[in-house]
Amino acid sequence: MRVQIVARQCEVPPVVRDRTQEQIPRLARFDQRLSSGEVIFEEQRHLKKVEGVLSVDGQEPVVARGEGTEFRPALDQMLERLQRILRRRRDQSVSHKGPKPAELVEASPELPLDEAD
Numbered sequence: 001m002r003v004q005i006v007a008r009q010c011e012v013p014p015v016v017r018d019r020t021q022e023q024i025p026r027l028a029r030f031d032q033r034l035s036s037g038e039v040i041f042e043e044q045r046h047l048k049k050v051e052g053v054l055s056v057d058g059q060e061p062v063v064a065r066g067e068g069t070e071f072r073p074a075l076d077q078m079l080e081r082l083q084r085i086l087r088r089r090r091d092q093s094v095s096h097k098g099p100k101p102a103e104l105v106e107a108s109p110e111l112p113l114d115e116a117d
Contacts, residue, residue, distance in 0.1 A: 001025045002036040010043035016071045023079055024052070030086035033057040039078075041071060050074040052082055062086060 003024045005017055024037040033056050040051040048071045054062040062085050066077030 001028055001034055004036070004038045006038065006040045008040060008042040010041055010048075012041045012071060016041075016075060019072070020075060023075075024054075027054065027079075027082055027086060030083065030090055031056060033059070039075075048074050050078045052078045054082065054086075059089075062089075 001024070003021055005012070005020055020039050024039065027037070028034045034054055035057050036055045038053045038055075040053075042049045042051070046069065047067055048069065049065065049067045050071065051063070051065045056062060062082060064078050064081035064085060066074040066079075066081065068074040068077065
């Protein structure tokens with residue numbers, strides 16, 4: 001997975017960059033179709049903002065944001081939100097419907113009919 005880090009009008013500490021490089025690829029456990037991730041760090045006055053955009057093959061990109069007084073908590077907040085979104089998408093893609101009646105008839109053995117009524 002390709003991870004791109006962008007810093008807008010700020011300096012991102014190496015520790016935070018390393019954590020980002022480490023954590024973004026781990027999100028692939030929720031969806032194997034993740035192809036790339038972009039994390040944007042931005043500083044506005046005393047507020048640090050982090051935005052993550054994950055590209056998923058065949059679907060719309062997943063976007064989450066986090067903010068705080070430091071980059072580390074903002075990054076953690078953004079990662080939690082991405083995990084929640086990906087987990088929800090995965091759970092929704094699983095069919096919660098039961099088997100079709102035709103499949104039940106084929107799967108069940110023949111039951112003898114009781115003719116002694």
